[in-house]
Amino acid sequence: MPLVRIDLRKGKSATYRQAIGRVVYEAMIGVGVPANDRFQVITEHEADNFLFDSTYLGIERTEDLVIIQITWNEGRTVEQKKALYKAIAAGLASMPGVRPQDVFVNLVEVKKENWSFGNGVAQYAA
Structure with missing residues (x-):
């Protein structure tokens, strides 16, 4: 169910960007996100557009x-959120x-x- 948007300055390798996505996904799994629930958009920005x-x-x-x-x-607890931030950093x-200082x-x-x-259905709706 998470949708992750990752933004960074242009110029990093595909391997670098993929590693960021993998770390974020694994950290989310660690706080209860279901396996295979991975939807991420990674966007690079020119310096003038990354303020x-x-x-x-x-x-x-x-x-x-x-x-x-x-x-x-x-629905997640403050403790789960703190654990997520720590795991990502x-x-x-x-x-x-x-650097941990560069993780927002x-x-x-x-x-x-x-x-x-998909299919125009609200899969999680009661």
Whole structure:
């Protein structure tokens, strides 16, 4: 059920981008997302179209910033969300080598009836 959007500066290899997607997917599995529920859009941006504050909240960000937005069903605990953030940052630090300071995650929670996975059907609607 999650839809993941990953945004980064243009110029990284396909292997780098795929590693980011894999780490995010594995972190979501770790907090209860079903296996095989992988829908991701990875978008690269020119520097002029990828704007961010390099020191907001005292965190030193570089042009290697990765912005990850996950839209998923509501209902997870704060502890699960914290575990997700930690797993993504640690995983990306390990492979492909993104500094934890350059990992920005945003969660968007929606009701289950707000999904159609195909055929014009709301598969999760009651």
